[in-house]
Amino acid sequence: MITAKARAVYGPDKPFQAAEIKRRDLDSHDVLIEIKYAGICHSDIHTARGEWGPVNYPLVPGHEIAGIVTDVGAEVTKYKVGDRVGVGCMVDSCGECENCRKGEEQYCLNGMVPTYAGVDKYGEPTQGGYSTHIVVKEDFVVKIPDNIELDVAAPLLCAGITTYSPLKRWGTGPGKKVAIVGMGGLGHMAVQIAHAMGAEVTVLSQTLKKKEDGLKLGADHYYATSDPETFEKLAGTFDLILNTVSAKIDLNAYLSLLTLDGTLVNVGAPAEPLSLNVMSLIGQRRSFAGSLIGGIRETQEMLEFCAKHNVVPKIEVISADQIDEAYERVLASNVKYRFVIDTSTM
Structure with missing residues (x-):
């Protein structure tokens, strides 16, 4: 031993x-x-x-x-x-x-x-x-x-593979509008990866205190979710929302930000259950999904992608x-x- x-x-x-x-x-x-x-x-x-x-x-x-x-x-x-x-x-x-x-x-x-x-x-x-x-x-x-x-x-x-895998799986790339919920350990990686994939990237964070960092890392836009006007202004905007936070959020509010056929993907795993109104999905044929990590092959792919695009935490x-x-x-x-x-x- x-x-x-x-x-x-x-x-x-x-x-x-x-x-x-x-x-x-x-x-x-x-x-x-x-x-x-x-x-x-x-x-x-x-x-x-x-x-x-x-x-x-x-x-x-x-x-x-x-x-x-x-x-x-x-x-x-x-x-x-x-x-x-x-x-x-x-x-x-x-x-x-x-x-x-x-x-x-x-x-x-x-x-x-x-x-x-x-x-x-x-x-x-x-x-x-x-x-x-x-x-x-x-x-x-x-x-x-x-x-x-x-x-x-x-x-x-x-943090790298947890965000890379769903961003790739749900087609992040040029012409896509992607929102990242949270600017923590996962979120700051998701911003860099989504930007490197060619998407238009928006950060949705509780406050604007990390806005400067988010924009430097590749975000095109940055909004405070503590401001109710954020949800009014961005309604129906995003093709994909990646939720990286491990705390309870109002799923219905975030689902309202998706466009037709948009998807909200959870990678953050709060200890308590989340709930939603199914009408938040039905109205615009929206989806709510989850993603774990990636397989070994995809993890190696992620490392090569990050090396190529200088994406590091x-x-x-x-x-x-x-x-x-x-x-x-x-x-x-x-x-x-x-x-x-x-x-x-x-």
């Missing part, structure tokens, strides 16, 4: 503590990665605090992982020692169901194995990237392009001792725009 240093949480209201965790010995198709950086995602907070259901503590979160390959299994063909690689939100799937065969492993019909808070095929709980090392099957590792630094690469493994690098503080700042929307843990501080 391989010993890794980590930061673990031992209960929904407990602080993070230094810990040592065991990583399995390499199987024939496994890759050992020395983690250099790990992003903090809002999903980490929901899970660590038990807001999405029961958690098997102690828990090591983290599914935005960037590092270096330091060892490979006997039959590994995709990677070699020294490669710059990343791991996202999943580390395995059945590989045999219809969805897996399509390259949509995130929707595995038998249940994909999440990077943390899951159970692997060996019956062991999975632990995530707030650690110094991780062992992952080579099929669930992606290569980080040379022109993307490892610290900014980490958030692409969740805006980050604040922190030490392992600052995780609790970072969580509180995420909840207070006091970060521009993604925290990344320097795992050398473990």
Whole structure:
């Protein structure tokens, strides 16, 4: 077994503590990665605090992982020692169901194995990237392009693919009007990606305090949703609205902003249920949809797209001792725009 240093949480209201965790010995198709950086995602907070259901503590979160390959299994063909690689939100799937065969492993019909808070095929709980090392099957590792630094690469493994996948799926491109709800960790990535895809991009945020940033990142327009006139002025405007916030919103109000056949896609996952009036859909043949992440093939595609278009997250690098503080700042929307843990501080 391989010993890794980590930061673990031992209960929904407990602080993070230094810990040592065991990583399995390499199987024939496994890759050992020395983690250099790990992003903090809002999903980490929901899970660590038990807001999405029961958690098997102690828990090591983290599914935005960037590092270096330091060892490979006997039959590994995709990677070699020294490669710059990343791991996202999943580390395995059945590989045999219809969805897996399509390259949509995130929707595995038998249940994909999440990077943390899951159970692997060996019956062991999975632990995530707030650690110094991780062992992952080579099929669930992606290569980080040379022109993307490892610290900014980490958030692409969740925030990047979570926004890239639905923007691509719903046809973002020239001639399309796309609105991004929220200018946080996900939203600021969605703005850059939608702009790089050629769409006319509008940010819908509670206030205008991040307007300057939004316009610099590629937004064409920026509106405050706290102003009722916003919803009157923009009624029937957008082909696609991507909701990136993890808080409850008035779905009917946002659906009214869609044009005929427009779609509102949720990638933010609030802990409480959302409700809507079905007439908000029927009137203009609108759709309300959801999207998870992307498959491994699409995640690699996203990385290449970001490398080509110079799309990278805006980050604040922190030490392992600052995780609790970072969580509180995420909840207070006091970060521009993604925290990344320097795992050398473990």
